[in-house]
Amino acid sequence: GENVEQHPSTLSVQEGDSAVIKCTYSDSASNYFPWYKQELGKGPQLIIDIRSNVGEKKDQRIAVTLNKTAKHFSLHITETQPEDSAVYFCAASDDKIIFGKGTRLHILP
């Protein structure tokens, strides 16, 4: 069935360094790829998304890249800050949406 694999499950980076989270998906019909950030006690918050007709999108310190041929997409956070500590989820959707299992990002002081 449809599946989204997300790696790593946990990531620790020094404040100021970059963080990269990678996802692969199985359904070639997927055409929308959002990334969500979830803080403790809150619902997921959309931080960036990309559609299948675009290879890269950037919003300040956050960027997402998409390789449709290889069916993988990645989240890049540059100049990480303490407030970036959270759980990040990728997702792939067509009619239905499938989420990755999440990456817990720790920003070390």
Next chain:
Amino acid sequence: KAGVTQTPRYLIKTRGQQVTLSCSPISGHRSVSWYQQTPGQGLQFLFEYFSETQRNKGNFPGRFSGRQFSNSRSEMNVSTLELGDSALYLCASSWGQGVGDTQYFGPGTRLTVL
């Protein structure tokens, strides 16, 4: 503009009971989707409603049902609760139909089944 609201925020039930959760979308949004979040299975899509019609459904048993009202508010019902139904239930709203539209999540309802 107010965000997505969910009530109640916390709920404790016992096995065999049923429960109804409520979601009020962002004003003007016509689509509401429901998700179940557990440590083991992660975030899983339950169903989506648009203009009072269920547009899509995930792989959950028939004990999970929902509806949407004319004001776009939505309710989700779980009958004959099982221990495994303990989870955070999230709803998300979007302006257009389809989970491919930008979704905004509520804070969730934490359901504990004893």
